[in-house]
Amino acid sequence: MSGYRNWKCALDKSKGFARHEMSTAHMWAMTKWEEKRLRVKENREVSSLVNENQLLKNRYYVTVIFDVIKFLASNEHSFRGDDESYSVDSSETCPSFGLFLRLFEFTLAKDTHLQKVIKYIPKVVTYKSPEIQNEVLEIMATTVCEKIADKCRRCDIGFYCIKVDGTKSHTGSEIISIVLRFVYEGKVEEHLLGIMESENMQAIALCDVILNGLVSAGLDPRYIISQCYDGASVMAGVRGGVQALMQERVKKYIPYVHCFNHKLHLIVINSAAHNKEVHDFFGICNRLFMFLRRPNVAASYRGSALKRLLEQRWTGHLKTTAAVVENFEELIALLKKCSDSRNDYCVDISIEASGLLSKISQPEFKFIAQMMNSVLKLIEPADRAFQSRAIDLLSAWDVIKAVQETMKNMRNDDGFLQLLSKVNTGDEFPSNKRHRKLSRKFNEFLLYDPQTVGHVEDMELETSLKQLYYEVLDTVISEIDRPAEAEITTAKTFLQNKFGSEKAHLDEIIAILYGYKDAFPNAYRLAAAALTIGISSATCEASFSTCSRLLSPFRRSMTHARMNHLVLISFERQILESISNEELLRRFHKSGNRRLQLY
Structure with a gap:
């Protein structure tokens, strides 16, 4: 082997690389290389021309495999069953086969061309193994991610917004969802970049995961125009939070937007935290939810189901208050039945039912239920609007101001009396009668008047409810006013x-x-x-919902990488459908040495 030992000789125009480029051997090699590139581009390789008929059969067979995997992954179905062992004879099926093998057998039964093609496929190269399935899923997910990143790089202004939210996976590890928002051809788009795994929920670790995810996708963090997270200190901290570290790492100012959906959640949580009566009300509702889940009790209940009250989502508070208001009489009748010792309920159920009955029978409970139902229903349209991927910052602010104005209009005596009239059935709040004026000569005497007995207590109850009404509205309005x-x-x-x-x-x-x-x-x-500029991380939460649907009790053994691929394929199924099978086959062919030749 000959060559050059130093760059001086290599760059010499008379005997270096320049002279080699003019040699016959080099020009012949370049001609063959250019011919190879052209043949690959036009799908006219020598091997394809020699075995064109067999290669067409091979590609058709693998394409069917890809279509089955694409269908199952896009629709969030499981792939494998209890027993994936199968005979080399493709006509044999097993009751324990998973959906992948069953759907392939179904396709084979319907596709007459596939029935002819499969006769020419070697029995030892079926491409039905779990390893091939995972490899194809990785190729599909990688292609989708590259398409999203390429679209983001070619967006109208060259800048994009990142949205990030985190949660715990089924294994207990921390996972975060990264979403890109940008304007492409005059329309705003949001796409999932991936579900990343983090060592912990510390700001430094999260910042590293976000930047590594962007760089690995070929995106430049310097073109981030804004960042949208929830209001947790680890994300929103002005000194050590993720939003501050991102600006420090990128070395530029990146505006941070507190997710408006999380803000609505904080409104509900803070209104309960600042008012003991509201906090106790939701505590009673939670006990009611647990009580109604008892099998004996659930069989006797005919009303709408209550929802579990979670700290992460406020929508359960709305559905629960609505269920309590709509089915109040049904709940009272059920608790009376369960607390009656003559019925066939155990002592624990009777005691718990008696306690709950005494609590929800109080007029304060009914009033708070109506009040929170009215307040939360005003917030619900804003929450639905913020979940739209197309909503922008200024439109979101218009929605917030509309909700705020509506609540300010409710904050008066007329609004309170209107709400009180929904609760007042005549027993809780007796009607006020006009006081009879007494003569001055009775001023030194203590008189008994049946009309005034209990009136002071009724007035004190109404006053306390009015005070609570104003406090809750003031808390909600002040929470809405928090943004800049x-x-x-x-x-x-x-x-x-x-x-x-x-x-x-x-x-x-x-x-x-x-x-x-x-x-x-x-x-x-x-x-x-x-x-x-994004205003909500609802798309991130939607990707977590996809995770929850995928991770059924029978699919908890999958790795994080496979889960990420499945979530990305399902969440961005429209992009996957736009990718041709030819491109996927090319990637599959180049990703390793294939026993079944495709090109």
């Missing part, structure tokens, strides 16, 4: 002055300006940047 109102309002005014439309929404502005982005590039980039 001045900054958002200023930004909104600036955009309105820029485009001269007081009622225009960002999506309308984008739709108009997209057709004129060459004429007004700066105006379009400004509007697109405002639309890129």
Whole structure:
């Protein structure tokens, strides 16, 4: 073997690389290499031309395998059964086969062309093993991730927003969901980048996972325009939180937006924390939920089911209060029946039913149920709006202000009396009668008047409920006021002055300006940047819901990598459907030495 020992000789124009490039051997090799590249691009390799008929059969067979895997993964179905051993004779089936083998056998029975093709496939190369399934899932998930990253890099303004949320996996480890938000061809899009695993929930570890996930996908963190997390200190801390560390690592200011859906949750939690009566009310509701889950009790209950009250989600509070209000009489009748010792209920159930009956029979309980039901129903439309992937920061603020104004309009005596009338059935709050004026000569005497007996207590109860009513509304209104109102309002005014439309929404502005982005590039980039800023991590939570559906009790043994692939394929099934089987086959062919030749 000949070559060069130093760069001086190698770069010499008379005898170095330059002279070698003019040699016949080099030009012949380059010609063959260019011919190889052209043949691969046009699918005309020599091996394909020689065995074209057999290669077509091989590709068709593997394509069917891919279609079965794609269908099961996209629809969140399991793959394998209790016994995956099968005979080399593909016509034999086993009752314990999983969906993958059963769906393949079903396809084989319906596809006459596949029945002809499979006769030419070697019996030892079936590509039905779990290892091949996992490899194909990895190829599909990697391709989807690359398509998302490529789309993000080619977005209209070159900048994107990251949304991150975390939870615990089925193994107890910490996992985080990373979502990208950007404007592409005039429309806002949100896509899942992946479910990453973290060593712990410390800010440094989370920041490392986020940056590594972006870099591994080929995205430059310097083009992050905003970051959206929940309000936990580990994420939102101004000194050691993830949002602060991200700015420190990237060395630029990246605005942080507190997730509006999490903010609504904090409104509910804080209203309960600041008012003992509301806190006790939800505690009683939780006990009711546990009580109604008893088999003997559940068989006798005909009303709407109550929901478990979780600290992570406030929607259970709304559904529970609505169920209590709608089925109050049914609950009272059930508790009376269970507390009656003459019925066939054990002592524990009777005692618990008696305690719950005494609590929910009080007028304060009924009033708080109606009050919280009214307040939470006002917040529900905002929560649904914030879950939309297309909502922008300014539109979200309009929704928040609308909810706030509605609650301010409720904060008066008329609103309280209207709410009290829903609770008052005549027994809890007796009607107030006019006091009879007494003569002055009876001032030195203690008189007994049946009309005034208990009236003071009734007035004290009504006063305490009114005070609670105002306290809850004040707490909710003050929690809504927490965002940086001045900054958002200023930004909104600036955009309105820029485009001269007081009622225009960002999506309308984008739709108009997209057709004129060459004429007004700066105006379009400004509007697109405002639309890129995310206000909710609902997409991250939706990916966790996909995880929950995938991880059924019979699928808890899968690795994190496989779970990530399945979640990404299911969550971004539309992108997967846009990827051709030809591209997937090429990747599968190049990923290793295949016993079944495809190209």
